[in-house]
Amino acid sequence: KNEVEQSPQNLTAQEGEFITINCSYSVGISALHWLQQHPGGGIVSLFMLSSGKKKHGRLIATINIQEKHSSLHITASHPRDSAVYICAVHRMEYGNKLVFGAGTILRVKS
Amino acid sequence: NAGVTQTPKFRVLKTGQSMTLLCAQDMNHEYMYWYRQDPGMGLRLIHYSVGEGTTAKGEVPDGYNVSRLKKQNFLLGLESAAPSQTSVYFCATKGISAPNTEAFFGQGTRLTVV
Numbered sequence: 001k002n003e004v005e006q007s008p009q010n011l012t013a014q015e016g017e018f019i020t021i022n023c024s025y026s027v028g029i030s031a032l033h034w035l036q037q038h039p040g041g042g043i044v045s046l047f048m049l050s051s052g053k054k055k056h057g058r059l060i061a062t063i064n065i066q067e068k069h070s071s072l073h074i075t076a077s078h079p080r081d082s083a084v085y086i087c088a089v090h091r092m093e094y095g096n097k098l099v100f101g102a103g104t105i106l107r108v109k110s
Numbered sequence: 111n112a113g114v115t116q117t118p119k120f121r122v123l124k125t126g127q128s129m130t131l132l133c134a135q136d137m138n139h140e141y142m143y144w145y146r147q148d149p150g151m152g153l154r155l156i157h158y159s160v161g162e163g164t165t166a167k168g169e170v171p172d173g174y175n176v177s178r179l180k181k182q183n184f185l186l187g188l189e190s191a192a193p194s195q196t197s198v199y200f201c202a203t204k205g206i207s208a209p210n211t212e213a214f215f216g217q218g219t220r221l222t223v224v
Contacts (some may be wrong), residue, residue: 002152004152027185029222030212033212033213035215040129041217041218042200042215042216042217042218043200043202043215043218045212045213045214045215045216048211048212048213051207055198086153088153088213090204096206097143097155097158097168098143098153098155098202098204098213099152099155100145100152100153100154101152102150102151102152103152
């Protein structure tokens with residue numbers, strides 16, 4: 001079983017829809033990242049969370065430490081949101097290494 | 111991503127050739143990591159470093175070596191490239207003291223071994 005599981009693997013939405021991507025993890029963590037990767041592009045950090053909720057524009061990220069679960073929400077989705085969204089956790093261990101989920105491929109149609 | 115630079119961005123190697131990927135950061139981060147990204151899989155850790163002069167193995171270290179002689183640079187070496195090492199390689203860095211604990215990523219190196 002992977003230490004970080006994301007769902008769904010693929011998601012297609014119509015422009016304007018509310019989108020939720022989920023992440024569950026099975027290890028102790030010090031923080032969780034939501035990352036965005038456009039096709040052929042680099043990786044950009046959207047949020048780093050250790051508790052509660054963060055909001056940036058149309059993006060909202062929440063984390064429940066007790067349930068080991070995080071969600072990324074996109075309100076009023078737009079075609080430019082089409083990308084791969086990756087959940088990654090900082091392990092509580094030497095090196096604080098990042099462990100990644102497999103990613104969710106999001107396509108927003110106009 | 112400002113602050114983390116990977117070179118080269120693209121490379122094609124023949125089986126058996128060697129090469130070195132460079133990750134350079136100017137954020138004074140202690141932690142540096144090399145990952146590979148393959149289709150349908152999450153990024154997997156190859157090697158990492160928690161400070162100048164230190165390195166450690168990650169999940170998939172075989173076929174790779176690393177060095178961190180200077181704090182700002184983390185080198186990933188392939189001594190004898192194999193087609194299985196065709197992948198996109200990402201470097202990441204992270205500080206240990208707030209507020210510099212967020213991870214930053216390089217733009218990636220697309221390597222093809224033929």
